[in-house]
Amino acid sequence: MTNRIYHSIADKKKAGKKMFAVLIDPDKVDNRKIEELVALTTEAQVDYLLVGGSLVISNHLDEVVIGIKKLSNIPVILFPGTPSQVSRYADALLYLSLISGRNPELLIGQHVISAPAVKQSGLELMSTGYMVIDGGAPTTVSYISNATPIPSNKNEIAMCTAMAGEMLGMKLIYMDAGSGAEKAITESMIHSVSKVIDVPLVIGGGINTPEKAYLNCKAGADVIVVGNAIEKDTSLIREISAAIHSVPVLLK
Ligand code: 1GP
Secondary structure (H helix, E strand, C coil), X not given: CCCHHHHHHHHHHHCCCCEEEEEECHHHCCHHHHHHHHHHHHHCCCCEEEECCCCCCCCCHXXXXXXXXXXXXXXXXXXXXXXXXXXXXXXXXXXXXXXXXXXXXXXXXXXXXXXXXXHHHCCEEEEEEEEEECCCCCCHHHHHHCCCCECCCCHHHHHHHHHHHHHCCCCEEEEECCCCCCCCCCHHHHHHHHHHCCCCEEEECCCCCHHHHHHHHHHCCCEEEECHHHHHCCCHHHHHHHHHHCCCCCXX
């Protein structure tokens, strides 16, 4: 296994560059939509394409990944909501453990069951401490995970959880308010967490304006993930990408 994609993320972080990842839900795209998204993300110099969702109802993950890879050089990273969301055609996989919850199935149980298939896929794996933060109302991820999200104003819990994840060896920390969250994660929480970890910090859930993405990066996010808002208005891809890439380089 190479660590090509992870190194690219770590190198950009080291250089103080902020990254933009567009989340594509396989359930919501067909070939025409993939073509449109690839054209827009390429033009906007999006850094990564995340593919996945909390619930993938359709059965065409391979087809979606192959479709994207045919048209684009942007690395495709799987963001699986369930262990079955593995496609060997992707470039890497976020190997998620829900460290904010206390549901053993999502901490380790499902990993044990899917380990042989994941290993066999040959994918680059990025062990990721996944933290769900309360986004104001239940989201698919908070419901499906059957685990209580971290309250949005409890920065200390988020800080200690992220620190523990890093010390357990996780290579990324992903704080997520859930897709379409009413309230995105506060800049104050992002700032607090970014101060206590060295691994790249990924932030997503409810980010729907270039301003919000910019402020999140200024607060300490390294990678911004946007899905829902882009599904509604694809012109945001260009605007959000420009905002994220305009954040002044500030080395930690
Ligand atoms: C969800 O972090 C992602 O898991 C992205 O959230 O769809 O709200 O952008 P949105």
